[in-house]
Amino acid sequence: MDFNLKDARPIWQQLAEEMTTSIVTGEFPPGSRFPSVRDLAVQAGVNPNTMQRSLARLEETGLLITERTAGRSVTTDEAAIQAMRQQLAESKLKEYLEEMKKLGFSAEEAALLTASYGKETT
Amino acid sequence: MDFNLKDARPIWQQLAEEMTTSIVTGEFPPGSRFPSVRDLAVQAGVNPNTMQRSLARLEETGLLITERTAGRSVTTDEAAIQAMRQQLAESKLKEYLEEMKKLGFSAEEAALLTASYGKETT
Amino acid sequence: MDFNLKDARPIWQQLAEEMTTSIVTGEFPPGSRFPSVRDLAVQAGVNPNTMQRSLARLEETGLLITERTAGRSVTTDEAAIQAMRQQLAESKLKEYLEEMKKLGFSAEEAALLTASYGKETT
Amino acid sequence: MDFNLKDARPIWQQLAEEMTTSIVTGEFPPGSRFPSVRDLAVQAGVNPNTMQRSLARLEETGLLITERTAGRSVTTDEAAIQAMRQQLAESKLKEYLEEMKKLGFSAEEAALLTASYGKETT
DNA sequence: GTGGTCTAGACCACA
């Protein structure tokens, strides 16, 4: 038995992922204005530097565009946004399959279970 | 946008889940002897009290049986173990579907994605 | 006439470039140990955080590998190092041609001048 | 490894170089009137004293002629202007070769690279 | 001792 506690990813990564989700789900439409670093920091209850780091991450991935003196806005490249959505989905899927595997379920069994659940609730 | 940082579940819960997994996957077969609180606590690097709480949880769920003077052993009720395995799997599944839903995927789409991934890698 | 003063790139970028040069020129051979963040910070006279940022950049580019508790070392991927060397060289070249262009020299004229200088000094 | 940060040349030097470039490229033709110190200072957003120093530099190099009561004008000595253009070009070239040398490229290799780039883009 | 993260607070350039 192995004990690997603490998922504890850095705050800035968690923030980056949440904001990424907000963008790919359309909460912040392509081209729309994004809140200021300071506002977001206050809202999340973190230091502005931490939030800055998260936003820098979103810029690296191409989801946010920054205009130095005029704040940030969501990219207008909808293809990039959709690509990120797929990427996130696959990431979640792999994570799910990984945990199912630990429980002794093969990928096929996991898929069957997922499908059957879909039928139940539809 | 809502920021819900720091999921950080209590340590004893994480430990309980890991030990539960170890049992349902057969690492500790039905009826087998379970390590002592002290040994487990040392191995996990936590306070014995914390480990005690985790084990109490496993007893509540019926996976572990306490024999007053002779330590603990895994239940011989294999049906209960399998039921727990199913329960864990469904829990993971719901968690997965929940996150996919946040990304705008329906249960059906999630199931399709899962199935297609299984084909790719098989 | 246009006045665009101050090249003033951020310190961490300048540091990153200098360290990159040190690696591609072989001052730090592939696989060799790299100084600690704190030592480098003291040596450069900057805050450890600033140096950390520079090193993070070198990791992103794949030149440095970090082993959490054992410090950093130069990548053993010599191809990556050579690729970076070419990239830096092209960057310098473009910068040079850009400035020559401002002086009214075409790329061909700049090339001729470079070639003639090479003959003089050889 | 040696860290030589902050090149930050004095502002008046940067200004002098930019104005020199403007003259050798013909933006200010030989014999033409040159703007007043005050105008230039305002345009560059610097103190008139700073701009004064820059202009003094241009006079030392012979590019600008001061007519006591009538302001400054560009020299009519076109040979001097061309000589300055060559001098600037060689300066840029030497700077370029110096940096390439730091990357481990010989003057010949640098020349070849420059020539090949010219062919690609022409 | 190592790298990594976070906070608090400051300064700068831009418009």
Add this chain to the structure above:
DNA sequence: GTGGTCTAGACCACG
């Protein structure tokens, strides 16, 4: 007001 950078100092996990 905006984003960006930098410093100073703290804490943590790891071995």
